[in-house]
Amino acid sequence: MKTLAFDSAVIGGGAAGMAAALKLSEEGFSAVLIDREACLGGILNQCIHPGFGMHRFGEDLTGPEYAGRDIGMLTETKVKALTGTTVTDIRDLAGEKELVCYSAAEGVVFVRARTVVLAMGCRERNRGNIRISGTRPAGVFTAGFAQRLVNIEGLVPGRNVVILGSGDIGLIMARRMHWIGCRVLAVIEIQPYPSGLTRNIVQCLNDYDIPLYLSHLITGISGKNRIESVTVTPLKEGLPDESGSFVLPCDTLLLSVGLIPENELTKKAGAVLDSGTGGPLVDSRLMTTIPGIFACGNVLHVHDLVDYASDEAGRAGTAAARYM
Numbered sequence: 219m220k221t222l223a224f225d226s227a228v229i230g231g232g233a234a235g236m237a238a239a240l241k242l243s244e245e246g247f248s249a250v251l252i253d254r255e256a257c258l259g260g261i262l263n264q265c266i267h268p269g270f271g272m273h274r275f276g277e278d279l280t281g282p283e284y285a286g287r288d289i290g291m292l293t294e295t296k297v298k299a300l301t302g303t304t305v306t307d308i309r310d311l312a313g314e315k316e317l318v319c320y321s322a323a324e325g326v327v328f329v330r331a332r333t334v335v336l337a338m339g340c341r342e343r344n345r346g347n348i349r350i351s352g353t354r355p356a357g358v359f360t361a362g363f364a365q366r367l368v369n370i371e372g373l374v375p376g377r378n379v380v381i382l383g384s385g386d387i388g389l390i391m392a393r394r395m396h397w398i399g400c401r402v403l404a405v406i407e408i409q410p411y412p413s414g415l416t417r418n419i420v421q422c423l424n425d426y427d428i429p430l431y432l433s434h435l436i437t438g439i440s441g442k443n444r445i446e447s448v449t450v451t452p453l454k455e456g457l458p459d460e461s462g463s464f465v466l467p468c469d470t471l472l473l474s475v476g477l478i479p480e481n482e483l484t485k486k487a488g489a490v491l492d493s494g495t496g497g498p499l500v501d502s503r504l505m506t507t508i509p510g511i512f513a514c515g516n517v518l519h520v521h522d523l524v525d526y527a528s529d530e531a532g533r534a535g536t537a538a539a540r541y542m
């Protein structure tokens with residue numbers, strides 16, 4: 219089994235991890251950037267719509283274009299990228315950290331470092347998190363997973379689609395599903411106002427006559443093998459009004475009901491979590507409660523704009539460098 223040693227190890231090669239690694243390298247420290255996927259970029263790789271980079275680059279880029287800028291800068295540095303490699307544990311070795319990694323190419327690899335930057339991103343809330351009653355048929359996906367199926371795997375998750383949640387991911391997926399020839403029957407939102415950006419309401423729903431039901435929720439899912447319909451119920455004075463319920467026949471339900479920091483590894487490392495954000499508790503240097511372990515990007519708290527995740531990650535990289 220191989221053991222590699224660096225000044226700093228960055229876990230997660232999305233926008234945040236890449237910015238932290240760039241900063242560590244700029245400060246003169248050796249760094250390794252570890253990601254379980256085959257290539258760097260994280261969630262950006264599946265976001266083929268524009269809307270990235272206005273603050274950082276002053277340009278309206280797609281997700282892959284934004285990732286490409288950082289990947290280009292990384293190739294000019296000595297940062298070692300370990301892709302296809304999952305970190306499963308972080309141990310303390312007399313002040314130093316040791317990461318246990320499983321690499322598709324090399325099997326178990328140990329990585330030792332003086333500091334660690336957590337940049338593992340976030341995960342989507344799913345049906346279990348929001349407890350919709352009904353049967354358990356196929357055809358219920360989180361919106362980000364459906365985005366990956368369409369934009370990366372080239373697969374169509376279904377034909378007649380209902381979307382729960384009007385956050386930006388739900389809105390972007392409404393338009394995407396329409397563009398690939400699906401019928402998007404409705405976007406259902408529990409709040410009396412949309413959660414996503416106004417530009418996305420206009421460009422993703424209004425431009426394609428996709429109905430948005432505000433103050434409504436999905437109270438039931440039906441179907442034996444594949445989902446066949448959902449029951450939609452309006453809210454009256456904050457409570458479900460079943461007298462107004464209606465059934466929408468569909469074969470696909472996309473859930474866009476929030477993101478949670480990917481905190482399994484953070485917990486395993488023993489860092490205290492912040493009950494407000496779901497990410498690790500950090501001080502003003504972005505250092506967790508474990509000395510030498512820093513956090514940034516969506517693993518710390520969910521960011522709407524990638525530019526802010528990159529900016530925060532640069533600060534985490536600088537803080538890790540100062541710590542050494």
Ligand SMILES: Cc1cc2nc3c(=O)[nH]c(=O)nc-3n(C[C@H](O)[C@H](O)[C@H](O)COP(=O)(O)OP(=O)(O)OC[C@H]3O[C@@H](n4cnc5c(N)ncnc54)[C@H](O)[C@@H]3O)c2cc1C
Binds near residue numbers: 230268270306483
């Ligand atoms: C669908 C969608 C649309 C968006 N649209 C916009 C937009 O229009 N404009 C905008 O500015 N922002 C947008 N954002 C927000 C922005 O893209 C994200 O906030 C930002 O890219 C997050 O970067 P990150 O590095 O924190 O996380 P991620 O990109 O998720 O990167 C985390 C990385 O960590 C890796 N990882 C996790 N655990 C491990 C482990 N144990 N071992 C190894 N690797 C691991 C993952 O494989 C992943 O590559 C959007 C986000 C989403 C999800």
